Amino acid sequence: MVEAKxxxxxxxxxxxxxxxxxxxxxxxxxxxxxxSYVAELDFKDFKKVIKINxxxxxxxxxxxxxxxxxxxxxxxxxxxxxxTNLIETxxxxxxxMEYLGTRNLMELGNFDSKNSKDLFKQxxxxxAKTHLIKFEAQGKISTEGILKQSFSxxxxxxxxxxxxxxxxxxLLSVLEIxxxxxxxxxxxxxxxxxxxxxxxxxxxxxxxxxxNKINGLIDWEWGVSSCSVADFARAESLMTIFGCELKFxxxxxxxxxxxxxxxxxxxxxxxxxxxxxxxxxxxxSKDETNYNKCRKYFDELIK
Numbered sequence: 001m002v003e004a005k006x007x008x009x010x011x012x013x014x015x016x017x018x019x020x021x022x023x024x025x026x027x028x029x030x031x032x033x034x035x036s037y038v039a040e041l042d043f044k045d046f047k048k049v050i051k052i053n054x055x056x057x058x059x060x061x062x063x064x065x066x067x068x069x070x071x072x073x074x075x076x077x078x079x080x081x082x083x084t085n086l087i088e089t090x091x092x093x094x095x096x097m098e099y100l101g102t103r104n105l106m107e108l109g110n111f112d113s114k115n116s117k118d119l120f121k122q123x124x125x126x127x128a129k130t131h132l133i134k135f136e137a138q139g140k141i142s143t144e145g146i147l148k149q150s151f152s153x154x155x156x157x158x159x160x161x162x163x164x165x166x167x168x169x170x171l172l173s174v175l176e177i178x179x180x181x182x183x184x185x186x187x188x189x190x191x192x193x194x195x196x197x198x199x200x201x202x203x204x205x206x207x208x209x210x211x212n213k214i215n216g217l218i219d220w221e222w223g224v225s226s227c228s229v230a231d232f233a234r235a236e237s238l239m240t241i242f243g244c245e246l247k248f249x250x251x252x253x254x255x256x257x258x259x260x261x262x263x264x265x266x267x268x269x270x271x272x273x274x275x276x277x278x279x280x281x282x283x284x285s286k287d288e289t290n291y292n293k294c295r296k297y298f299d300e301l302i303k
Contacts, residue, residue, distance in 0.1 A: 011028055013052075013091075014028055014037075014039055014041075014050060014052070015028075016091070017050065017052075017085075017091055017094060017096075018041060018050070018096075020083075021082075021083045021096060022041075022043070024043050024044060026041040026042050026043045026047075026048075027041075027042040028040070028041060028042070029042065031049075031102075035054065035055040035057070035060070035221065036051050036052060036053055036054055036055065036060070036061075036221070037050075037051070037052040037054050038050070038051045038052075040099065040102070041096070041099075046099075047099035048082065048096050048097065048098070048099055049079070049096070049097050049098070049099050049100075050094060050095070050096050050097075051064075051094060051095055051097065052092055052093070052094040053092055053093040053094065054092070057221075058088070058093065059140075059142055059143075060221040060222075061084075061086060061093045061094070061095060061221075062086050062093075062142075062143050063140075063141050063142060063143070063220070063221065063223065064095075064219075064220045064221050064223075065081055065084060065086075065095060066141065066143060067141065067195070067220040067223050068081060068220070070133060070195065071130070071217065071220075074129060074130075074132070074133055075129070076126050076129055076130060076217060077126065077214055077215060077216045077217065078216045078217060078218070079097040079098040079099075079100050079216050079218065080097060080098040081095050081096075081097050081098075082095075082096050082097065082098070083095065083096040084096075100206040100215040100216045100218070101206050101207065101208060101209050101215055102206075102209075103206070103207045103208075103209050104202060104203045104204070104205055104206055104207060105123070105202035105203070105204075105205040105207060105244060106201070106202035106203045106242050106243070106244075107207075116245060116248070117245070117248045119207075119212060119213075119214070119248075120244065120245045120247075120248035120249045120252065121248045121249070121251055121252030121255070122214055122252060123205055123214060123249055123252060124248065124249040124250060124251060124252025124253035124254075124255070124256075125252040125253070125255060125256055126214065126217060127197075127200060127217070127232075127235065127249075127252075127253055128252070128253045128254075128255070128256035128257040129256055130194075130195045130196075130197065130217070131194045131195065131196070131228035131231065131232070131257055132194065132256070132257065133194055133195040134193060134194050135193045135194065135195070135225035136193065137193055137225065138150055138151050138154075138191075138192075138193045138224075138225050138226055138227075139224065139225055140224055140225075141195075141223055141224060141225055146193075146225050149224075150189075151189065151190050151191075151192075151226045151227045151230070152187070152189045154224070154226065155187065155230065155270070155273050156187070158273035158274075158276075158277065159184055159272055159273040159276065161277075162273065162276035162277045162279075162280050163177070163180060163181075163276055165276075165280045166276060166279060166280055166283075169280070169283060171279065171283065176302060179302045179303075180272060180276070180302060183268050183269060183272060183301075183302060184269050184272050184273075185269075186265075186266065186268070186269045187269040187270075188266050188269070190227035190229065190230070192226070192227045192228060192229075193225045193226070194225065194226070194227075194228050195223060195225065196223065196224050196225070196226040196227070196228065196230070196231035197217075197219075197220060197222075197223055197231060197235070198222045198223065198224060198226075198231065198234065198274075199219065199222055199234070199238075200217075200231065200234065200235040200238065201235070201238035201239065201242060202238065202239060202242050202243075202244050203219075203242075204217060204218055204219050205217060205218075206218060227270075228257065229259060229260060229263065229266070229267075229270065230270040232253065232259065233263075233267040233270035233271050234270065234271065234274045235249075236250070236267070236271075237271050237274060237275060237297065238274075240297065241293050241294055241297045242293070268301055268302075271301065272301075272302075275294060275297070275298045275301070278290075278294045279291065279294055279295060279298060282294060
């Protein structure tokens with residue numbers, strides 16, 4: 001089998017895979033991805049995108065394809081999948097999908113446009129619709145069904161792991177550690193089992209370059225069956241940190257699915273595991289700009 005390790009996928013491997021499906025040799029432009037190799041394939045008359053699994057999680061590619069099909073059946077925009085390889089033989093796992101564009105919501109930010117309000121509301125509507133998709137149990141989504149894991153177990157594990165990691169790096173004061181533990185103790189469990197993205201930020205929404213319409217919600221590799229309120233809280237954090245119009249996003253969301261009346265009281269506990277993980281990862285990747293953005297939001301949250 002051709003090895004595909006993180007950050008080691010080369011152009012030759014991509015071209016070898018492309019030759020299996022197309023007669024023409026495209027230009028290749030690599031996109032950023034933390035756990036997959038994603039590249040734009042620029043042919044003479046059209047474009048496609050290839051995603052190659054470069055992680056140790058063999059289930060991620062198959063799960064994302066499955067979730068794209070679920071989104072399609074529920075009227076939620078997503079890329080079409082044209083070619084797949086889910087068995088690691090001569091080549092690693094991959095799929096080739098529709099090119100939706102390169103412009104995401106983060107690049108638009110708080111752009112001054114008459115369409116701004118409607119765009120952010122529509123994103124909220126689509127996000128709420130993903131939370132109407134129900135499963136038989138909480139846990140990881142797989143082609144064999146749900147691998148059961150409770151919502152509370154998942155969140156507590158994430159919180160403990162990244163709190164310990166940040167303590168080891170001496171990034172939190174004694175008071176900050178105490179405040180984190182106190183706030184997380186207000187965590188409220190849930191039996192809800194719906195589709196949750198877990199990383200729904202502005203870079204996960206692809207916008208049409210010309211019309212500003214939403215072409216697709218992407219990157220469902222870490223999707224789970226879990227609690228919608230917690231998933232909204234995580235999305236709210238990312239939308240706020242990276243400069244999106246949260247007010248309209250929330251309005252659109254609640255047109256479809258109402259948040260609980262005590263949302264403002266309970267949301268901090270849902271936000272903390274993700275924020276701790278972001279602080280850790282941006283520290284390890286030496287991304288000072290994004291670390292500072294997250295740190296500012298985190299400091300305001302726990303004070």
